[in-house]
Amino acid sequence: MHSNNLICQSLMSWKPSSIGQLNALQHLNFLGCSDLKKLTSFIVELNALQQLDLSGCSNLKELPSSIGQLNALQKFHLSRCSNLKELPSSIGQLNVLQELYLSWCSNLKKLPSSIGQLNALQKLDLSRCSKLKKLPSSIGQLNALKQLDLSRCSNLKKLPSSISQLNALEKFYLTRCSNLKKLLSFIGQLNAFQQLDLLRCFKLKELPS
Secondary structure: OHHHHHHHHHHOOOOHHHHOOOOOOOEEEOOOOOOOOOOOHHHHHOOOOOEEEOOOOOOOOOOOOOHHHOOOOOEEEOOOOOOOOOOOHHHHHOOOOOEEEOOOOOOOOOOOHHHHHOOOOOEEEOOOOOOOOOOOHHHHHOOOOOEEEOOOOOOOOOOOHHHHHOOOOOEEEOOOOOOOOEOOHHHHHOOOOOEEEOOOOOOOOEOOO
């Protein structure tokens, strides 16, 4: 926690252009920097960056449109970014991204269709995104996706049929999706399936045969 405080304090003294000069930097952690409102565009010059953690940056409203230039990024943490309303379409250019965490992004209303271009993505956490009403059909293009968490997405009413194309999906969490009314027959086509969680989906009336 002490190191996180140092990062938050030093952020105020950095010259924006100096961030992009950290050519060997692999991990950048802004965890809990709740006063951070904007991410400098120079961050996309960090060509070696593998992990970016912005969890708890509750005043962060947007990401740079050029975020897709982080070609080495493997893990991207945006949990509890409660003022983040959307993701830039360039996020689909993160070709080696394996894990994307968006839990508790309570103002996130939609995902860009470019999300389907994340060919290396294995984990997608959208739990507690209470304003998320639907998923783009392009989500079915995530051929490497093993875990999808939609727990407590209380405004999610239905799932796109393209989920049937997620051949690598092993774990699917739908806990407390209180407005989800039914599962389509695609659920039986997920051959790698190991775990399905439907706890407290109160409006779910039936399961497909």
